Amino acid sequence: MSGESLNILLVEDNEDHAELIQRSFRENQIANKIYWVKDGEEALDYLFQRGVYADKADCLLPHLILLDLRLPKVDGIEVLKTIKTDDQLKSIPVVVLTSSESEKDIRKVYQYYANSYLVKPIDFQQFTRLMRDLGFYWLGWNKNPFR
């Protein structure tokens, strides 16, 4: 991977899943800074630097957002809608990472301009491979305007 420091915002309410994702990234040397928030409201607070993030200078805009859909307080679709309708945030790639395989969800997230829709695999090997490929693609091969 490149030596650039790339930031990921991980929006995930399940602590165990968040740990698995971060562990997969670490073990695949996708050495980037991952900032983990536990619900939709916190994600928006982080992105808009408000609430508990109002005074935090290290709240860098992420190069990639990994977004779960079923979230407490503000759900993933609302977070996506807010990001994609904000002039400053809408260029950030948003990868939906969820356990839902519902076609309705898939249709809806693309309707709100998600950049990708990934289903968390149950199998551990597949899970780690997906995280590795995801990191390589979005943070390696893919070019985005913040880099």
Place this chain on the structure above:
Amino acid sequence: MLRQCFDEFTRSVVHACFLISPGGIILRSNAAAAQMLGQDGDLLADRNITQLTTTPAEMVVHYLKRCLQSREPVPGALRWRTDTPGHEVDCYCHGYRLLISSDEQEPVVLLHCQLREKAGNSFAALNQTLENLRLSHHKLIDKSNQLTAEILEREEVQKKLAESHERLTTVLDGLDAVVYVADMQTYELMFLNKYAKDNLGITDSGVGKICWQTLQKDQTGPCSFCTNPRLVDAAGNPADVYRWEFQNTQNNCWYDIRDRAIRWIDGRIVRMEIATDITKRKKSEQVLEQKNAELENFTYTISHDLKSPIITIKGFLGSLVSDAGTGDFERMEADVKRIARAADKMQALLDDVLELSRIGRLVNPAAELSITEAANEAIEDLAAFIKEKNAVITVEADMPPVFVDCHRIREVLQNLIENALKYSGSQAEPRIEVGSKVLADGQCAYYVKDNGIGIEAKFYDKIFGLFEKLDPRSAGTGIGLALVKRIIELHGGKIWVESRGPDQGTTFYFTLPRQRIVQED
């Protein structure tokens, strides 16, 4: 004097005129007479009429005599000689006796002659006119007879139509459907069957009333949903049947409606509506739709929420294998704990799903339940938790009783009180109050009020969702309030939440039936 008058009088007359003495002497003649006989007028003077005519002299004398004796014009016929030898002219004449003035001693005859040929033409024309008149008269008589027949026929048809109309209205009265007829221009009701009157609360015949005022509620003019424009074609003639479904604003019943423009007995194009009550079917459909939506939502939630712990379990199991290889026992121990927690969560979710499926129907018959007693029982069951939280709970005495599935409502109270304890936040002395209040509409609402962490208004609906938790780290699966809501709604009640915001406490209100409700199948 007489001669001068004659000249003056006959100058412009187109027929031959002669002034003749009793002896037959022609005293004067006009221009038309000279022209008829082809002789100079002067040559005719003083000649005897018998010399100028070929009619036998005795007939001429006799005719003149009759003229002199009669007070009325005397008709006759004379044949005159002309200056052309062998050419004679036939005339119809009228002789008038003229009384002479003082200088003339005897009466004279004014003879007015009209050529028979010309007169014949006039007669022919007259005859033709008469013939035409006769034909017209016959035609008129024919027409009159025809009209009389038509009128009789129409009267017969009208009679049959009236009979048929009466039979129709009798049949319509017997139908188990709303049937009415209204004028399409004036909206005036012209017929309502018995069923319509019974079901729309119309006590008289309803005829003559305005449809939108009588059949619907709170309309200030013709209904916006009126189908009249669809019932006639561009030329204003009746079109096909228009079928639609509508919930009547007067009695709130749903109807499957067939509308059609028809020609009424008086010839007017009217709107006829036949509406069958489909309220039961509609309600079943609505219930089914709601159940389907709930089921879809339930399946979605279950599949997602049950899948999550499996991902955790499989993920950390895989991690364990690699940790075993590297000998990272510390991480292994933590991962095993994660696996165990995920398995427990899965167990809890499955138990909750089972519980939720059990309350799909209320199984216990409704009985009177004192909310005060039910709340006190819940407090007894939660005694340990209350002590742990150091909470003070007050229950209003003698709250109005309800008619419910007692077991389920005890669960509701237990859940709400437990919830209040769980989200008491950093309160050193959590206070919980169970009570009742009368709402603006007179209904009694029960409440469970706490001084805990409170809730923002934007999350009011979300907290009742299945497996929804505002704090992912809090204990439980997030089924409690979904369960409570389901039980209350199955009783036909309502539940809602109010809070002044974070750390301002929360109040859950709910209503329940105050008397026995007969459940419809």
